[in-house]
Amino acid sequence: MPSLATDVVFKLNNGKTIPALGLGTVSATDPRDVKDQVITAVKAGYRHIDTAWYYGTEKYIGEALKELFDEGIVKREELFITTKVWPSFWHSPEKSVDQSLQDLGLDYVDLVLQHWPVALHGDENGQPPAPKDKDGNLIYDDDPATGTKFIETYNKLEDLVEHTTKVKSIGISNYSIPKYRTLLPHIKKHKPVVNQIEYHPQLPQQELVEYFQNQGILIAAYSPVGSDGAPVVKLPLIQKLAEKYGVSTNEIADAYHILQGRIVLPRSSNLQRIKSIIGLPQLTKEELDELYQIGAQNPKRYITDEWGYGIGFKWWTGDTLSKVFD
Numbered sequence: 001m002p003s004l005a006t007d008v009v010f011k012l013n014n015g016k017t018i019p020a021l022g023l024g025t026v027s028a029t030d031p032r033d034v035k036d037q038v039i040t041a042v043k044a045g046y047r048h049i050d051t052a053w054y055y056g057t058e059k060y061i062g063e064a065l066k067e068l069f070d071e072g073i074v075k076r077e078e079l080f081i082t083t084k085v086w087p088s089f090w091h092s093p094e095k096s097v098d099q100s101l102q103d104l105g106l107d108y109v110d111l112v113l114q115h116w117p118v119a120l121h122g123d124e125n126g127q128p129p130a131p132k133d134k135d136g137n138l139i140y141d142d143d144p145a146t147g148t149k150f151i152e153t154y155n156k157l158e159d160l161v162e163h164t165t166k167v168k169s170i171g172i173s174n175y176s177i178p179k180y181r182t183l184l185p186h187i188k189k190h191k192p193v194v195n196q197i198e199y200h201p202q203l204p205q206q207e208l209v210e211y212f213q214n215q216g217i218l219i220a221a222y223s224p225v226g227s228d229g230a231p232v233v234k235l236p237l238i239q240k241l242a243e244k245y246g247v248s249t250n251e252i253a254d255a256y257h258i259l260q261g262r263i264v265l266p267r268s269s270n271l272q273r274i275k276s277i278i279g280l281p282q283l284t285k286e287e288l289d290e291l292y293q294i295g296a297q298n299p300k301r302y303i304t305d306e307w308g309y310g311i312g313f314k315w316w317t318g319d320t321l322s323k324v325f326d
């Protein structure tokens, strides 16, 4: 393995490649800050940017890309850009992709993910992204646990990759095994290349990961330090390994994935942190197993959004729908 995470590239099941380290672009405070984060990352060697229509940051990523292209720092074909179609746009994924392309200032994206395998009740512009009834419950267009409209979205993404030049590859996000099993017989031609899920040493998902790896689908780990507050970097074993290898705790958290063939998507509003977390410490198999054991013994999911209820994941706080899959 190379000594820099920015030098690792994985092969996708359609023959294309993806850089292992991607910059996350959820905005913590002001979405305009993401412009400098992207510029900093690309100058430091990142070649993969992970975004989504839902994040509201694509316009600022577009400004960053224009500057990077105009200054000759990087060419479009050297970058890998991922966007996602939000469930309130489930009926019109091409419109969502068109909006993302316009904001990003691009002719194509390298990868489009179906953000969640559910259908929320959005209008033709995907508004509102989180529709609620008078009791504060999400309004769906079909049952989140047993509905099949999410399959239509995936099939429309297949049409995009097959019949347009807007999208190079398609993939999925937040798919559990039951959801993928429901989709599988309906895939027309284009298997997903990636499943993006929350994953870090505190969230053991061995069964899920092995299932998707056996399907030839790469796992991309979001929230690699457990999102806001970065609880994962406070784990004593992560700190011990950082000291042993003379690297940051973030680099241990990222190496946990990259060394095991998973894409990792860290996010930071701290430009110094973005620049400095590109090392790839060569953890041993025993150390990787020890990290896995943390979550096997004390599992913790940090992203427990309502749109994840009932879709077949374990440890989703507040979930009242997953019993369907028991």
Ligand SMILES: NC(=O)c1ccc[n+]([C@@H]2O[C@H](COP(=O)([O-])OP(=O)(O)OC[C@H]3O[C@@H](n4cnc5c(N)ncnc54)[C@H](OP(=O)(O)O)[C@@H]3O)[C@@H](O)[C@H]2O)c1
Residues within 6 Å of the ligand: 023, 024, 025, 026, 028, 050, 051, 115, 173, 174, 196, 197, 221, 222, 223, 224, 225, 226, 227, 228, 229, 230, 233, 249, 250, 265, 266, 267, 268, 269, 270, 273, 303
């Ligand atoms: N597909 C999906 O549904 C989905 C869901 C969630 C996320 N994602 C993707 O994954 C990306 C990353 O996930 P995430 O945003 O949840 O978060 P993350 O990368 O796990 O955590 C980022 C947070 O941790 C903090 N942090 C990082 N290192 C730290 C350290 N050493 N000490 C203290 N604080 C530290 C950052 O603060 P600073 O800003 O101060 O560095 C930031 O608040 C997202 O941006 C997005 O692209 C996808």
